[in-house]
Amino acid sequence: MRILGIDPGLRRTGWGVIDVAGNRLTYVACGSVATDDRGAMGERLVTIHAGLSKVIAAFDPVEAAVEATFVNKDASATLKLGQARGVALLVPAQAGLPVAEYAPNLVKKTIVGAGHGDKAQIRMMIGVLLPKADPTTHDAADALAIAVTHAHHRTSAITRAALLMKVAGA
Numbered sequence: 001m002r003i004l005g006i007d008p009g010l011r012r013t014g015w016g017v018i019d020v021a022g023n024r025l026t027y028v029a030c031g032s033v034a035t036d037d038r039g040a041m042g043e044r045l046v047t048i049h050a051g052l053s054k055v056i057a058a059f060d061p062v063e064a065a066v067e068a069t070f071v072n073k074d075a076s077a078t079l080k081l082g083q084a085r086g087v088a089l090l091v092p093a094q095a096g097l098p099v100a101e102y103a104p105n106l107v108k109k110t111i112v113g114a115g116h117g118d119k120a121q122i123r124m125m126i127g128v129l130l131p132k133a134d135p136t137t138h139d140a141a142d143a144l145a146i147a148v149t150h151a152h153h154r155t156s157a158i159t160r161a162a163l164l165m166k167v168a169g170a
Helices: 041-059 075-094 104-112 119-129 138-169
Strands: 002-007 012-021 024-034 063-067 099-102
Touching (some): 002 041, 002 075, 002 138, 012 041, 012 075, 012 138, 063 075, 063 138, 099 104, 104 119, 104 138, 119 138
Parallel strands (some): 002 063, 063 099
Antiparallel strands (some): 002 012, 012 024
């Protein structure tokens, strides 16, 4: 099974693709979609949409996972991140993929063993878990971490999503 992990961001949205066969995880690819800091919000969101659409077309994942937004003290920054996250959820859903969401602390706990690991620790552990991985940015490493988290927690996430859809449709 192929999983796409997405680390949403307005400047850079990281993506990572892994294959899962039983307990075996295999690195496929990773990267990031960068937007123009001076561009209008709409243009930046279109860039993220187009970039993630190309990733899905190129790697044909069957499931996707997106990091949940944390709320910080800057409401404006949180809102902007939420818009990028909306696109990160929309693109795989439009492609017909089930999309799971994971809190940042769960991703860190799954990868590092503690809920407050830093980016360097995540990057180091991604190198251990996926030895052929070569993320050039923290966003790409984080996206791989999200994909690995989904590989470990996917059964409960998919069951939860199915139940929510059933309740919403009832």
